[in-house]
Amino acid sequence: MTPPINYDDVQGTLLRGYRADFARHFVLSISNAAAAGQFIAALVAGSNGLPKITTARRAFPKPTSFVNISFTSPGLAALGVAASDLQSFDPSFQLGATNAAVANNVGDVGTSAPATWVGGLANGGQVHVLLSLWVKDSLQTLEALSTQLRAAFAGGGMVELSAHDATALPDNKIHFGYRDSIAQPNVAGAPASKRAADDQPVVATGEFLLGYPNESGGTYSVTPTALSLNSSYAAFRILEQDVAAYDQLLETYATQAAMDTEMLAAKICGRWRNGNPLELCPTEQGTVLPNAQLNNFTYVSTDAATDDTLGLKCPIGSHIRRNNPRNAAVVGTDSTHHRIVRRAMPYGPPYDPSNPDDATRGLVGYFINASVHNQFEFLTSQWNDTDEFVKSAVPPGGSTQGNAVSNITGQDVFLGVNDPASSSFTLPALGKNGTNNTNLTGFGRTITTRGGVYCFFPSISGLGYLASLSQGS
Numbered sequence: 509m510t511p512p513i514n515y516d517d518v519q520g521t522l523l524r525g526y527r528a529d530f531a532r533h534f535v536l537s538i539s540n541a542a543a544a545g546q547f548i549a550a551l552v553a554g555s556n557g558l559p560k561i562t563t564a565r566r567a568f569p570k571p572t573s574f575v576n577i578s579f580t581s582p583g584l585a586a587l588g589v590a591a592s593d594l595q596s597f598d599p600s601f602q603l604g605a606t607n608a609a610v611a612n613n614v615g616d617v618g619t620s621a622p623a624t625w626v627g628g629l630a631n632g633g634q635v636h637v638l639l640s641l642w643v644k645d646s647l648q649t650l651e652a653l654s655t656q657l658r659a660a661f662a663g664g665g666m667v668e669l670s671a672h673d674a675t676a677l678p679d680n681k682i683h684f685g686y687r688d689s690i691a692q693p694n695v696a697g698a699p700a701s702k703r704a705a706d707d708q709p710v711v712a713t714g715e716f717l718l719g720y721p722n723e724s725g726g727t728y729s730v731t732p733t734a735l736s737l738n739s740s741y742a743a744f745r746i747l748e749q750d751v752a753a754y755d756q757l758l759e760t761y762a763t764q765a766a767m768d769t770e771m772l773a774a775k776i777c778g779r780w781r782n783g784n785p786l787e788l789c790p791t792e793q794g795t796v797l798p799n800a801q802l803n804n805f806t807y808v809s810t811d812a813a814t815d816d817t818l819g820l821k822c823p824i825g826s827h828i829r830r831n832n833p834r835n836a837a838v839v840g841t842d843s844t845h846h847r848i849v850r851r852a853m854p855y856g857p858p859y860d861p862s863n864p865d866d867a868t869r870g871l872v873g874y875f876i877n878a879s880v881h882n883q884f885e886f887l888t889s890q891w892n893d894t895d896e897f898v899k900s901a902v903p904p905g906g907s908t909q910g911n912a913v914s915n916i917t918g919q920d921v922f923l924g925v926n927d928p929a930s931s932s933f934t935l936p937a938l939g940k941n942g943t944n945n946t947n948l949t950g951f952g953r954t955i956t957t958r959g960g961v962y963c964f965f966p967s968i969s970g971l972g973y974l975a976s977l978s979q980g981s
């Protein structure tokens with residue numbers, strides 16, 4: 509049995525969604541390790557007038573602001589973690605998001621290449637710390653806390669390279685108009701959530717925290733042990749969304765697919781823009797389902813009435829089916845081995861098609877996992893950027909109706925490296941070998957990467973250890 513999690517030792521964002529209205533992510537470079545250590549110690553203690561690092565322990569009444577901190581591999585080195593210890597960390601984390609092989613693997617190429625990234629993120633070696641602040645309700649509180657933190661880290665041996673803001677849109681919508689923050693993994697032992705419980709499998713704690721058994725029966729860990737138990741990793745991403753281009757894509761291809769733009773938007777995502785999943789609402793979006801039902805579905809069943817092996821309701825290449833194929837047959841390990849916790853929020857103003865602008869907007873935040881390599885990078889490189897992961901599978905009606913392998917092409921419309929010369933999205937139809945499918949081709953990327961950082965979130969005791977390293981104790 510998995511040992512209980514000491515919530516006081518876990519950084520909050522790893523296991524709790526804060527449901528904040530505003531966020532600010534500071535990108536910092538360490539210029540003086542000893543001063544940085546003192547700053548970290550003060551954040552852990554909540555001393556020197558600084559907000560205290562938020563833990564996974566829920567507090568009542570719920571606080572209105574939350575703070576978490578993470579480090580890159582060069583950041584840990586700057587604080588004094590030995591090179592021999594860094595070698596025990598996730599291999600992709602060691603390389604960092606700007607490494608050419610890493611970037612290539614996750615599709616950060618061309619207009620998404622690290623060289624084009626904003627806010628000092630292009631130079632991965634100088635990015636040491638991500639300090640994130642989430643605030644409920646009040647922009648004033650965000651500014652007041654930012655002023656406090658800025659004064660402290662400037663005096664605390666850290667240089668601000670950039671800050672990246674996020675602002676929630678009404679109804680948990682993101683740019684492109686979809687409701688987000690619906691499906692999250694049920695992490696074994698995580699604090700009870702206000703979010704309505706769904707019927708999806710519980711995922712082993714070790715997929716999200718170091719030091720606990722994971723889905724493969726192993727345990728991710730690092731040395732020194734002080735940094736291991738209750739720590740985790742995340743991919744921080746700034747993903748710019750071109751709303752006008754996406755609207756245009758929907759207009760163009762809805763005509764080709766002989767469906768309305770809302771239906772095509774649902775087919776691309778797997779959920780209607782109001783959040784209802786195609787599996788439960790296949791023909792029209794309908795009124796929003798109760799929260800408790802929004803995530804209760806699978807893709808494959810022995811009952812022909814509910815089965816969707818072929819992706820006739822929710823395309824096999826849709827965004828949510830690629831990123832969590834649930835009980836559908838895939839090559840290699842199943843989806844419980846590759847789940848991620850998403851803590852991203854929109855940035856930039858809402859796009860008004862009647863008053864087009866050049867503002868930048870998108871999604872910014874963390875994709876959390878205990879293995880960057882097996883989770884974030886696996887999802888991106890194996891399930892979003894290829895069409896080769898689907899296993900041969902026939903529906904209860906038999907092989908004359910089709911086979912799942914014939915019903916996916918190309919890459920994820922949202923996250924893929926979509927080149928008009930090769931892009932393809934399949935709307936499956938009944939028939940052998942996909943002969944009746946509609947393949948939409950010739951579209952480009954509507955989402956580009958504007959920044960990425962691979963981060964390590966130490967446990968609270970691990971933060972204490974890091975703080976003490978640079979004090980020579």
Ligand code: HEM
Pocket residue numbers: 682684686687688689690691692745747748749777779827828829831832848850870871875884887888922923955
């Ligand atoms: C701007 C970029 C992105 C957009 C517009 C986007 C959009 C969405 C939307 C609308 C949903 C459905 C809401 C929900 O189920 O909570 C969703 C779900 C999801 N997305 Fe994304 N997403 C983006 C980036 C990513 C990235 C970078 C990943 C990871 C590599 C990812 C993985 C997932 C996963 C795992 C789910 C839940 C699937 C499920 O469990 O059914 N998304 N996304």
